[in-house]
Structure formats: C-alpha cells, structure tokens
Amino acid sequence: MKNLKSQSGLNSIWTDSLVHNLRPDSNALVDHLMTVHQKHTGFTEECASSCRDETGRNSYEWLAELVPVNESLRVLDLACGSGLLLKILFERNKNLNLRGLDMCPEELELAGSRLKNSRVNLIKSKAQNLTAINDNSIDIVLCHWALTLMDPIAPVLNEVRRVLTSRGRFAALVDGPMNAAPGYLDVHNLIYSYAQEEIPGYGEIDLGDSRIRGRESLSNLVHKTFPEANITIETNVVTIEGPVNQVSEIAAGFFYAAFVLKPEKRKLMISSLSKILTISKDSTDAERQGRFSMPINRLLVELI
Ligand SMILES: C[S@@+](CC[C@H](N)C(=O)[O-])C[C@H]1O[C@@H](n2cnc3c(N)ncnc32)[C@H](O)[C@@H]1O
Numbered sequence: 001m002k003n004l005k006s007q008s009g010l011n012s013i014w015t016d017s018l019v020h021n022l023r024p025d026s027n028a029l030v031d032h033l034m035t036v037h038q039k040h041t042g043f044t045e046e047c048a049s050s051c052r053d054e055t056g057r058n059s060y061e062w063l064a065e066l067v068p069v070n071e072s073l074r075v076l077d078l079a080c081g082s083g084l085l086l087k088i089l090f091e092r093n094k095n096l097n098l099r100g101l102d103m104c105p106e107e108l109e110l111a112g113s114r115l116k117n118s119r120v121n122l123i124k125s126k127a128q129n130l131t132a133i134n135d136n137s138i139d140i141v142l143c144h145w146a147l148t149l150m151d152p153i154a155p156v157l158n159e160v161r162r163v164l165t166s167r168g169r170f171a172a173l174v175d176g177p178m179n180a181a182p183g184y185l186d187v188h189n190l191i192y193s194y195a196q197e198e199i200p201g202y203g204e205i206d207l208g209d210s211r212i213r214g215r216e217s218l219s220n221l222v223h224k225t226f227p228e229a230n231i232t233i234e235t236n237v238v239t240i241e242g243p244v245n246q247v248s249e250i251a252a253g254f255f256y257a258a259f260v261l262k263p264e265k266r267k268l269m270i271s272s273l274s275k276i277l278t279i280s281k282d283s284t285d286a287e288r289q290g291r292f293s294m295p296i297n298r299l300l301v302e303l304i
Contacts, residue, residue, distance in 0.1 A: 006143045008149040009198065009262035010035060016202040026151055029207060030103065030126070035260050037081075037104040044145055045084040047253035051238035059165055060085045062145055063173045064302060069093045072074055072110035073139040076101065076163065078127050078156075079146030083111025083120070090118045099133070101106055101125050138163045143168055143172040147299075153209040157225040168303050170226075175296030179236045184295055186276050187251055188189050194269040207256055215297065224299055232303040237293050241279070243291030248273040251292040 014032030017024035037043075049058050057065075064085060067075060072095040078088050080100030089096055098120040102108050108122050112126055115122070123132045127143075127150055139142045141160050150156050160170050195202040211217035215233050240250050247276070248270050252258040260268055276288035 010039070010260050010268065012036075014207075015199055015260055016203070018199050021201060021203060026255075027148070029149070029151055032256075034104055036256060039104050040259065040266075041104075041106040042082040043253050045082050045249045048145060048238075048251050049084060050250055051240045053097045053236050053238050059137065059173050059236075060088050060144060062236060062296075062298060063142055063171060064088045064092060064167065066171045066298075067093070067096070067140055067142070072096065072138060073280075075099070075140045075142065075169070076133065076138045078141055078143040078160070079103075079149075080111055081107045081144075081146070082121070083107075083115050083122075084118050085116070085142060085144050085194075086111065087114055090115070090120065099123060099131070099138075100292040101127065101132075103127070128152065128159065130159040133163045134164050135162050139165055139168055141168070141170045145173055146266075147208075147210040148174050148212045150212075151207075151209045153212065154225070155223065157222065161225050164303060165199070166303060169229075170299075170301040172299045174297050174299060176219070176235045176237070177215065178294035178295060180235050181293035183276065183292060187273065187292065188255070190272055191252060191255045191257050191269060194265060195260050198260050198262065198265060202257060204211040204258065218299060222299065226301050226303065228304065230300075230301045230304060234298045234300075236296050236298065238296060239291060241289065241291045244274045244278050244288045245270070247277055247290035247292050251277065254294060 011031035013028040014033040015026045017028050052058050067089055068090050068172055074097040077100045080086055080102050083100055086098050086100045089098060100120055103126045105124060108124055109278060112122055125132055192203045213220045219231055219233060237290040238245055277292050278288055278293045279290040
C-alpha cells in the first residue's frame with residue numbers, strides 16, 4: 001500500500017519502503033519506475049537526445065550504429081520507452097523488422113504515436129518475461145538506458161539469450177564510470193544530497209542491480225549468461241552546452257533521484273546545480289552558459 005502522507009515529491013511503494021527503512025523489493029521497483037514514467041513520460045529522450053559526444057552523436061545514435069544499415073534484420077528494443085531509438089533505426093534502414101517492448105503503457109503510447117507509419121510492433125511486457133517473443137527469433141537486442149533499472153537482472157539476460165539467434169548480438173547503453181566525465185561526480189553528489197534531505201535512505205539502495213554500473217561487474221555478470229560470447233564495453237562521454245538553466249534541467253533529468261524532490265526543493269536543487277555547471281561566470285543571469293557531461297558505457301555481446 002502506498003502511504004499517501006509520504007513527505008517526498010513522488011510517492012511510490014519504493015520510496016515508502018525507504019522512508020520506513022525497509023529494503024524495497026522488485027514490485028516496489030516496478031511501482032516506482034511506473035510512477036515516474038507515468039508522471040514524466042518521454043523525459044529520457046528529452047535529456048539523452050540533447051547530449052552529444054565529440055563526433056556529434058547522441059547516445060541513441062551511438063547504440064544504433066551497431067545495427068547494419070543494409071540488412072533486413074530482426075531487432076528488438078528492450079525497454080523502448082517513448083520509441084526514439086526505434087525511430088532512428090527505422091529512418092536508417094526501412095528493411096528492419098522492428099519490435100519495441102516496455103512495461104509502461106504511457107511510454108508505449110507515445111512511442112506508438114511517433115511510429116504510426118513504420119510497421120514497428122510494440123509490446124507491453126516486462127523484460128524479465130518475454131513470452132510474446134519466440135526462441136531464436138531476434139538478430140539484435142538493443143537496450144538504451146534501462147538495463148541499470150532492472151532487478152532481478154538474471155531473468156532478463158536469460159530471456160535475451162533465449163530470443164536471440166545463434167549468431168545474435170545484444171547491445172546496451174548504460175552508465176559509464178563516474179570519473180570519465182569532468183564534474184559528473186559533483187552533479188551526482190549534489191542531486192543525491194537533496195534527495196537524502198527528502199528521504200534519508202536515498203542512495204544506500206539504488207534503483208536496479210548495481211553490477212550494471214561497473215565495467216568489471218557488468219562483464220562478469222553478462223559472462224555468466226553468455227559464457228562463449230565476445231563481450232566488449234566501450235566508454236564515451238556526451239555533453240550539452242547552453243543556457244545554464246536548461247542545461248541544469250537536462251542534467252537533473254538523468255537522475256531518478258531528482259524526481260523524488262518536492263517542487264520547492266527541486267527549485268533549490270536546480271539553482272545549486274546551475275552554480276556548479278556555469279562556465280561563463282562573468283555574464284548576466286540571462287546569458288549565463290553552462291555545460292554538463294555524462295559518462296556512458298556501450299556493452300556489446302556477440303554470440304559466436
Ligand atoms: C530511462 S527509460 C529509457 C527508455 C528508452 N529506452 C530511452 O532511452 O528513451 C527506462 C525505461 O525502461 C522501462 N523499464 C524499466 N524496467 C523495465 C522492465 N523490467 N521491463 C520492461 N520495461 C522496463 C521503463 O518503463 C522505461 O520506459
């Protein structure tokens with residue numbers, strides 16, 4: 001049961017568990033993610049599509065590059081959210097057989113509206129149980145910014161393995177090492193400190209399985225399900241520059257912790273964030289520019 005007297009800006013079974021010093025279970029995690037994505041549908045693409053690496057690619061484009069442009073492959077976007085990756089894939093190669101899967105109906109509705117004329121098949125399901133997809137029926141499974149949120153993770157990897165063909169590939173875009181992007185750790189710590197004012201236990205238990213966030217732990221975890229596959233993990237950094245208030249909003253959007261803040265606390269957090277992200281200190285408030293950089297990892301599992 002949700003505690004309607006919760007003091008935080010967003011009320012879920014997951015936040016209630018933290019407030020009561022209880023360890024949230026996987027149902028609590030699903031409830032929290034659904035609550036955030038119902039209230040802020042499409043927020044991930046707003047943030048992730050505006051940050052680019054030094055060659056100008058955003059993280060969707062970096063992941064999409066792993067799909068050949070001239071073959072008619074069957075591709076599944078696992079936890080497709082609002083469908084931007086599917087749109088990019090469709091525009092690069094109209095011969096792909098595309099499927100997108102997500103557990104959140106609001107995100108799927110947004111994906112459906114933008115993919116109306118593209119023959120993409122959208123499926124409402126949890127990633128832990130891909131019953132709608134046959135064994136050995138997918139050439140490439142992609143997952144953009146979502147593997148980090150899945151707990152339990154082992155059933156997800158097992159299902160990916162089951163649906164992939166014998167020479168299939170699985171690629172995921174996940175958090176990179178915090179020290180790879182200048183200033184990222186300061187942003188992380190600042191947002192978490194505000195979230196902890198709201199919910200003292202916030203951060204002690206993070207969303208999803210923390211093994212996805214470390215290079216070695218991710219490689220070891222994936223190796224258990226795909227012992228004979230080639231596994232590579234590449235690190236990249238994506239950056240946004242612009243008016244500092246906009247940059248701060250984008251930066252905050254990468255952190256689920258920012259969604260638990262009540263509106264007035266969020267305003268204070270954005271104002272503190274603007275201070276550390278400002279790069280043109282002597283300009284007027286209206287002209288002040290900012291920069292935020294985000295470390296990302298791209299996992300590639302190639303069955304051989
Ligand atoms: C950060 S968003 C990323 C969405 C999309 N891939 C993108 O990058 O724009 C995370 C998405 O994962 C979905 N999700 C999280 N856990 C899931 C699970 N266990 N099964 C299916 N979808 C899940 C959420 O509903 C949400 O749409």
